[in-house]
Amino acid sequence: MAERVLVTGAGGYIGRHVVDELLLRGCEVLAADLRLDGVDERAIPVTQPIFERRDDLVEALGSPSRVIHLAWRNGFNHNASSHIDDLPAHVAFVEALMRGGVNSVSVMGSMHEVGYWEGAIGPDTPCKPQSFYGISKLALRQACQLLAAQTGAQLKWLRAYYITGDEARGQSVFAKLAQAAARGEHEFPFTSGTNQYDFIDVRELARQIVAASLQDEVDGVIECCTGEPLSLGDRMEAFIAERGFDIQLKRGAFPDRPYDSPGVWGDPSRIHAILDAEGSRAQEGGQR
Numbered sequence: 001m002a003e004r005v006l007v008t009g010a011g012g013y014i015g016r017h018v019v020d021e022l023l024l025r026g027c028e029v030l031a032a033d034l035r036l037d038g039v040d041e042r043a044i045p046v047t048q049p050i051f052e053r054r055d056d057l058v059e060a061l062g063s064p065s066r067v068i069h070l071a072w073r074n075g076f077n078h079n080a081s082s083h084i085d086d087l088p089a090h091v092a093f094v095e096a097l098m099r100g101g102v103n104s105v106s107v108m109g110s111m112h113e114v115g116y117w118e119g120a121i122g123p124d125t126p127c128k129p130q131s132f133y134g135i136s137k138l139a140l141r142q143a144c145q146l147l148a149a150q151t152g153a154q155l156k157w158l159r160a161y162y163i164t165g166d167e168a169r170g171q172s173v174f175a176k177l178a179q180a181a182a183r184g185e186h187e188f189p190f191t192s193g194t195n196q197y198d199f200i201d202v203r204e205l206a207r208q209i210v211a212a213s214l215q216d217e218v219d220g221v222i223e224c225c226t227g228e229p230l231s232l233g234d235r236m237e238a239f240i241a242e243r244g245f246d247i248q249l250k251r252g253a254f255p256d257r258p259y260d261s262p263g264v265w266g267d268p269s270r271i272h273a274i275l276d277a278e279g280s281r282a283q284e285g286g287q288r
Helices: 015-024 082-098 130-152 173-183 200-213 232-245 269-285
Strands: 004-008 028-031 045-046 066-069 103-110 117-120 154-160 160-164 187-189 196-201 220-223 229-231 248-250 263-264
Touching: 004 173, 015 200, 066 082, 082 103, 103 130, 103 200, 103 248, 117 220, 130 154, 130 160, 154 200, 160 200, 160 232, 173 187, 173 229, 173 232, 196 200, 196 232, 200 269, 229 232, 232 248
Parallel strands: 004 028, 004 066, 028 045, 066 103, 103 154, 117 263, 154 220, 160 196, 187 248, 196 263
Antiparallel strands: 196 229
């Protein structure tokens, strides 16, 4: 029997690719978002508002067996007031899912919940966020962990890093550079570009999110990442070369953010274990 998976934020930058990956794996997908433009038509649109307080919310959302909660406003504006304002609704939503019988809930996290850190980030890395976005994500994680302990539901907290690919739909610095090149600009104002980060293509990120969400052996905090640090400037230069853009980085035009580490990346050991186990199961299935 196919898994019935609800994806919130299904029409977003990451959500579209998560829907595609779930469909590729034969899942029945319930897609919830304010707009579903560009979402695969095989997904079942959900019209029920996810943040409405009602006792039968899980049933109203289509009775999913698993939920992947990606929905979040203003993710690229780290100090937007909406991060704090919306937090109670996210907590109430996860609580309704877990108390309503959904036994596997995956929630999107962020490296920004950690704050300033140098080196690899893992489940036990101490967190001291320095933006409203990071503060809210950390508070949501702590609330979800408490709710999971109370209800017995399984929580997968999927922490993401820097995302590339599908720039036409994104709002990252890569998307902004692509837009500047499309406008015919030949210089792109930039920071020093020396800070090192963990970059992952949005399609690979979607594969990791789905793989983590559809298994039950590994739960808790899972870094969705490559584990390979690369300087932002080098990655941007490679991006320009890959796309054949006639544009140059104007380094030092903007100051580096004070809460950005000179080098930070994810520890991929847990996601590698999930992907390796998935590969082994697929191989065994093919041999039968």
